[in-house]
Amino acid sequence: MNAHVHSNPLRLFCSFRLTAALLISAFSAGGVRAEFSMTLNLDHTGGSLYPYISFFADGAAEPLTYHRIESPNGLFYRNTGSRNDYSYGSQTYADVIDECTDGPWTLTTNVGDPSEEEYTFTVSISGLSAGMFGETSVTNPAEYATVSTNQPLIEWTGTSLFPEIHIQVHNGVQPPEPGNYYTAPAPFNSWTPPAPVLPGTNHIYLAYQTNSFAGITFTTPMTGGGSPLTGWNASADVSSYDSTTFIAPGSCTDPFNIAVECPGFNWYTDEYEPWVVSYDNFTAGSSSLQSTAAEWGYSYLEAIVQGPAVITFDWALFGSDGDSFEFYSYDDGTSYDEDFFYYEGYDVYGWDTHTVTLSSNDIYYLTWSFYNDDTNAFYPDSAFLDNIRYTYTGDNSNSVSHEAEFEVEIQRVTSGTNTHYLILPRLNNIIPSSSLDEVVSPNNRCSGTENSSSSINFPTLQAVIDELQDGPWTIYFDRNGATYEYDFTINVNSLSTNDLPPVTITQPLDGSTGISTASAFEWSGPSSWDSAFIYVRDAEAPATVDSSSISPSDTNWTASVPLPEATNSVSISYSEYGFSGLSFSHPSNGSQSLASWSASVDLGSRGLSEFVVGITPQPVSILSPVLSAGNFGLSFISQSGTTHIVEWTPSLTNTTWYSATNFPGDGMTNLVNLPTTNPAAYFRVKTQ
16 A cells, blocks of 8 residues: 655745743644743844844743753854843844754753753744845834924835734833834834823834744754653744834923933033033934033033933043043932043043943932133033933832733633643733733643733643632733733632533544545534634645634534645634633732723633545455466456556566556456466556
């Protein structure tokens, strides 16, 4: 019996980075809680691709030293644990693909520890090209433009083929104002922030994107001895983005703040020899602040700011002889010890950068001063200040108001005679959103974000109930940044297997072979539920064959296209919305509750079956030979839908078989006549 042979399109193979949540979609077969988690980011801007790897490990996989993932030639790498360095830089698309395909990637766990172990894995890339990234450009507002409204029209152009646009506006210090982040299907080319942006410097980030890009898939890392890495999850995000900075009105309408890129300070300067706005020397925007002290004169500039904070500014001294520039900061006027530096010039010094850390939660006074000790003035004989960046570093959790909607699906999965259960939590309508907002169950056995859910396979419904109410659930807002945590609890008032009837697929049965390309699907399921969906997949390509919404009362369905002759799988999912058997507390962090919160429960039941489509060749039974009219007759019953090949060899010690004839099977008895004058030979019949 010959095996089926299937041809697939050429694929590129590479290996990339780890992340901790196994993505579960409505069509997946369930997942296992990821302990190693990798995301490959391919971000394109300015004509270059910026690949980088996100990688972390949790639970039992937390590193004793550090874990390292590295590309074949070491061009891309990421560590997590006691060392967290990583590679980042611009590459061409071709260079990225070359690095991916130049051999196996390496994942080394607990580097330098006696338990160190090395794994290798690959990633398959299909359906991705350099042209899909295109170019993205924010055209309005222009870079560092001062706009007239706190809700400016944002316009852009984009040639990317990625189907989703994400845009957000914020001042770089605080999260975006509620509503000032937006994700929607492309195409659209303008958007106005629904909430006023904060005064001063604001930043726009705009991306055409696809998260969890389906064309990039990863193999499971294996040791040299063939042992797989447990708890592995990997995905890839692709984007084409642009960013720009603009100045919004408000506290930054005064000339001093505008001149130094709008830190939002309150300014004071010398009455007789003040600092002024200069358009002659600057490092950012189109202006700076300049001292005006005459010969033997002194000119100072002061700002009042809130700590704790980190402040970075550009400064310059254009003077000679004993001209000097000085900066100091002090806490509530009590001391000058927080930060101080002094420079005395003998020629044009030029621009430099200084950073000051304000460590306590107090008001600080910052002073810049210039002393002109030059009897022969050297143009411009001044100090300059520009490009001030202020970052508040205190705990502002009490000042941030969060909102979220929580939904959880409890799902039964039936595959043949096997059953398991999933808890699939999810967050929706998060205000303000961030790069990672996540909800996690009490024992970290399931989690969810706005885009995905993950769950271990629970063997029983009681195990599901235990996890649901075994302590507080935690919501992490901005888990990659400041991280605000809120806890809530779930109480199971009523939930039984009667609430989750199985979906039982009776045709094709799981594991069956020889299924017709026109086979219908037959099943039974909870006919009174709200919705149902069927999804058929070629498991070898892999590719979607067909899918459709169906009525929960349906019990059979036929695909609109022939099933491919390959291993196929079918998933039939039922949903029941608004289950009332669970109750929830209102999330709180001890001092503050969520400003807005809602929670809902859905039930799901899914049936799975994997089967082989196509005629399964069977060996024929050769009937007794006959002699007739000087011919040797070889006869057998053929198999419909197959091809039979009659072969011969002069000796069984001879490894070469020669074709005598071939013909299509029709289910009838076939007779092959061979002259008796032919040399003696051995015969066999192949079916394919």
